[in-house]
Amino acid sequence: MLDISDFRDNANVIKADHDKRGLPHDNINEVIRLDEEWRKAVYEQSLARKERNDTAKLISEAKKLGNNDEMKKLLSNVKSLGKKIDELDKFANELKESRDLIRMSIPNVLHDDVPKGDDEEGNTLHSEHGNKPSFSFEPRTHNELLEMNNWAELPRAAKITGSRFYFLKGDLARLEMALQSYSVDFMTRKNFTLMHPPTMMNRKAYEGVTDLADFETVMYGVEPDGYYMIATSEHPLTAMFMDEIIEPSLLPIKLVGVSPCFRREVGAHGQSDKGIWRVHQFTKIEQIIISLPEKSWEHHEDMLENCIDLWNSLNIHYRVVNICTGDMGTVASKKYDLEAWLPGPNEFKEIVSCSNCTDYQANRLKMRYRTPEGNSTVHTLNSTAVATSRALVAIMEQNQLEDGRIKIPEVLQPYMNGQKILQPAPF
Structure with missing residues (x-):
């Protein structure tokens, strides 16, 4: 706040x-x-x-x-x-x-560079990356590719849990693990410290990182204990410094979190949101930076460059957009999204959000650092590195072959024992 x-x-x-x-x-x-x-x-x-x-x-x-x-x-x-x-x-x-x-309900003050717009149509293009793949055949959606190759069990997952849950199988499950390992290695080489956070938080901590009145409808509560399943590792990794005074010599604190994420994802969604694109449980690798205020905008651009470098290395065609006023939430002061092109539905869809929250979360959490004049509030930043289910969709759709198999991105092949093509699962 x-x-x-x-x-x-x-x-x-x-x-x-x-x-x-x-x-x-x-x-x-x-x-x-x-x-x-x-x-x-x-x-x-x-x-x-x-x-x-x-x-x-x-x-x-x-x-x-x-x-x-x-x-x-x-x-x-x-x-x-x-x-x-x-x-x-x-x-x-x-x-x-x-x-x-x-x-707590009043949103953060926006950066001057945030474009004015009523909704996502007002987002502006920052940059475009990678070559748009062309096909000699009609490209399939990821749902069709999943079914052709027996890589996911959605009806059986729905039977034991509910809709929008899934089992991943065979080579696609291995590719999901390869994405996790590669992304973590990529971020730790950039001096981010690997963290595995708790997957539940109490209400006080959660109110520090987001507007619960707005966000609570998409979260899972755990009763009677009063906990919430985390929607992203950004939340526990930022809140872990709640009520603390941080030594300035430790700043910036750079963390890369790996965790399952849980979201109710209520409301109606389009055909391209089916399959494993919009689900209740997924794995995400997240960047977190806790920064001196005067350095946070520099770090925001650094985080975006990390995302660009990572997704360029996967050889995916995507664009970066600057989020406008009408599409901005409560917490961020400025946000970039990366949107991958999906040839099946022939549209760009969000794969990354990269935000500078300035002192908004830190004020709620009472996160400060020492200065000669007294204690001051830090700035907090967060960005997706990879949400693996959405990355799998982008890889499947852009790297599909005519027979339905998938070319594995070159940087992931060492994590797949040198395998170059995803093969169908046996059942």
Whole structure:
């Protein structure tokens, strides 16, 4: 969330950002109003405490003088002041809770380079990469390729769990593991530390990394324990530094997380979202950087370059888009998406999101670093490296042969014992 000082000192900046997003100022004004009331209640509480302390000294003097009437009067006043302090304390806490609840729903301030647009149609092209493959035959969708080669069991997975779950089989399962190993090796060579995070988080930590009011509908809750299955390793890897003061010598902290991810993915989706493209459980390799504020935009571009280098090495045709105001969520200040071309449906679809969240998550999580002037808030950044199920789809569709088999990207062949072509599974 935005720091409360932003509402006190830079409210016009937040309002201008809401104008760019096409949002009303109501919540901003309400935060300012509640904050002013809270500060007033805290001030009145401090005056009451001072008066009570001064009265306590007068009681001591009256007792020494044996003035019982005055002492009773002062004791009664102290009792009344104590009640007033308790009431003001309760009132101030209620105001603060209401203020911060609204403050958590107000989105991050966007970077100046974010294009203005109503929805994904307003996203702008940053760059295009790789050669668009051409085929001497009608290219198949990944769903058709899965069925032809017996590489996935969707009906059987639905039978034991539900829709949008799957078993991967044979060479495609091996290729999924090869993608994981290759991506981790790629990122660790860039000095990222490998992490395997917990797959569940408590509510307090999750509220630090995302807007639960908006995100909770796509998450799985674990009851009665009150945990949430993680939707991405970004969330636990960022929240692991919650309530900590980080030594500046450790920054930037660069992490690469590997984890299963769980999403309910509610709502209607198109034909190309079927198969293993949009599922409830998938594996993702994620980049995380915790940074000094003055370095975060440089790191954002570095993370994008990591993605470009990685996907170029897989020899996939894709484009990079700069996400517009109407397609931007609550947390990021700027976001790039990588979109792979899928020849089956003949469209580009998202494979990577690369975001700079500035101090938005860190304010919620109280993640700070030491400075000579006191503690300051770090910046947090995150980016997909590879979501393996979507990478498999892109590889299958772009590398398909006429007989339905798949050419394995050259960089993955050493992780497949030198194998060059994916073969069908036996059943």
